[in-house]
Amino acid sequence: MEGELKELLSDIKTLKNSLPDRSQYALIENGQGSVQKSGGFVKNFIVKCSIQDMNAEVVDSNPYSRLMALQKMGIVDNYERIREFSVAIVGIGGVGSVATEVLTRCGIGHLLLYDYDTVELANMNRLFFRPKQAGLTKTDAAVQTLSDINPDVVLESYTLNITTVRGFETFMSSLRNKSFCSSKDGCGVDLVLSCVDNYEARMVVNQACNELNQTWMESGVSENAVSGHIQLLIPGKTACFACAPPLVVASGIDAHTLKREGVCAASLPTTMTTRWELLPGLLVQNTLKYLLKFGHVTPYLGYNALKDYFPTMEMKPNPQCSNSACLERQKEYALAKPARDAAAKAKMEAEAPSETKCLHEDNEWNISVVDDTDLQGSDVGISSGSLPEGIIHELPSADEFQKPPVSEEPATPVDDLEDLKRQLEALNAG
Ligand SMILES: [Zn+2]
Numbered sequence: 404m405e406g407e408l409k410e411l412l413s414d415i416k417t418l419k420n421s422l423p424d425r426s427q428y429a430l431i432e433n434g435q436g437s438v439q440k441s442g443g444f445v446k447n448f449i450v451k452c453s454i455q456d457m458n459a460e461v462v463d464s465n466p467y468s469r470l471m472a473l474q475k476m477g478i479v480d481n482y483e484r485i486r487e488f489s490v491a492i493v494g495i496g497g498v499g500s501v502a503t504e505v506l507t508r509c510g511i512g513h514l515l516l517y518d519y520d521t522v523e524l525a526n527m528n529r530l531f532f533r534p535k536q537a538g539l540t541k542t543d544a545a546v547q548t549l550s551d552i553n554p555d556v557v558l559e560s561y562t563l564n565i566t567t568v569r570g571f572e573t574f575m576s577s578l579r580n581k582s583f584c585s586s587k588d589g590c591g592v593d594l595v596l597s598c599v600d601n602y603e604a605r606m607v608v609n610q611a612c613n614e615l616n617q618t619w620m621e622s623g624v625s626e627n628a629v630s631g632h633i634q635l636l637i638p639g640k641t642a643c644f645a646c647a648p649p650l651v652v653a654s655g656i657d658a659h660t661l662k663r664e665g666v667c668a669a670s671l672p673t674t675m676t677t678r679w680e681l682l683p684g685l686l687v688q689n690t691l692k693y694l695l696k697f698g699h700v701t702p703y704l705g706y707n708a709l710k711d712y713f714p715t716m717e718m719k720p721n722p723q724c725s726n727s728a729c730l731e732r733q734k735e736y737a738l739a740k741p742a743r744d745a746a747a748k749a750k751m752e753a754e755a756p757s758e759t760k761c762l763h764e765d766n767e768w769n770i771s772v773v774d775d776t777d778l779q780g781s782d783v784g785i786s787s788g789s790l791p792e793g794i795i796h797e798l799p800s801a802d803e804f805q806k807p808p809v810s811e812e813p814a815t816p817v818d819d820l821e822d823l824k825r826q827l828e829a830l831n832a833g
Pocket of ligand 1: 642646721
């Protein structure tokens with residue numbers, strides 16, 4: 404339709420130029436304007452229209468052609484599956500807002516956004532939010548921007564504080580909601596990403612995910628903004644956030660006292676790269692690996708900007724964890740071990756190669772592999788007995804070469820130590 408409108412515009416232009424009477428120009432220009440407006444509407448409609456099928460066709464109008472290249476290159480088995488996944492992102496600040504944008508551009512199916520804050524002009528030094536969004540809640544502003552970027556993503560905005568009783572209840576019920584994909588086991592979401600900036604909110608996400616048996620990923624930037632980390636938490640299998648609390652909490656120091664008056668770590672220039680580029684990048688990369696099942700999903704990856712150091716480690720759950728839901732998940736995980744082992748064995752057997760297939764169906768020279776024992780007494784044997792009468796081997800066979808030569812001379816007896824000593828003394832005396 405866009406092409407037809409272009410043709411119509413071109414015809415109107417030709418008609419205008421061919422008119423001898425200039426007084427009729429105004430009428431023609433009116434028509435030209437209407438067609439141009441329709442063209443704009445059609446273009447907008449095309450952009451806004453949801454894409455029904457992801458395809459790998461490399462054309463400018465296909466928003467997924469670059470993403471599907473991952474599948475073409477054999478990195479991911481089925482990239483299209485990304486549309487089936489739901490991800491909940493708690494905290495739409497420095498890390499969360501960038502993570503939501505990248506996931507939206509990747510074509511994720513469903514995003515649930517949680518934050519209690521509003522957009523302020525002071526946030527404009529960061530990525531994502533725009534000045535005209537000042538005053539909007541962060542989740543509503545994010546939905547506005549993200550739906551413009553990719554209308555295929557289903558977005559839910561939750562302006563609430565998860566650390567309040569009411570906020571926590573809404574948070575839990577939204578995670579349980581399976582209206583987006585009723586066939587899902589357990590929660591309605593596939594993954595929860597924690598992008599919050601305080602200990603209490605992390606403990607609340609930890610509590611919710613332990614209760615719901617929901618896998619989640621933690622992310623954080625240090626107060627001095629030169630280091631950060633991402634961490635994968637699978638209830639019962641890995642340490643939960645309460646199993647190994649941060650040093651400051653374990654030492655009994657009040658985390659609130661760490662924040663310096665008038666200093667917002669999120670505004671430090673060092674944070675700009677750590678919080679807005681590196682951390683969301685690492686977090687989304689790990690999210691894609693986890694959801695689409697490719698590569699190694701890191702259990703913990705740290706980043707120290709001053710030393711350019713990326714520490715990684717794995718943390719087992721603490722059997723003395725203070726979180727009762729974590730202890731329950733640990734018990735369930737231990738009880739399910741035989742079933743997991745059996746499933747792993749069955750998978751290994753299923754993936755094992757069956758019978759060796761014939762590599763070359765054509766066998767021009769009739770070459771075949773035979774057992775060594777079949778050679779004994781056969782025509783192809785190299786023993787002299789198998790040769791036709793009157794023919795002998797010029798050279799000995801390889802078997803004869805390998806036989807060690809039999810020495811006829813007896814080995815020279817070695818003089819004993821006393822004898823050698825006497826000879827040495829005689830030499831010295833001479
Ligand atoms: Zn725990």
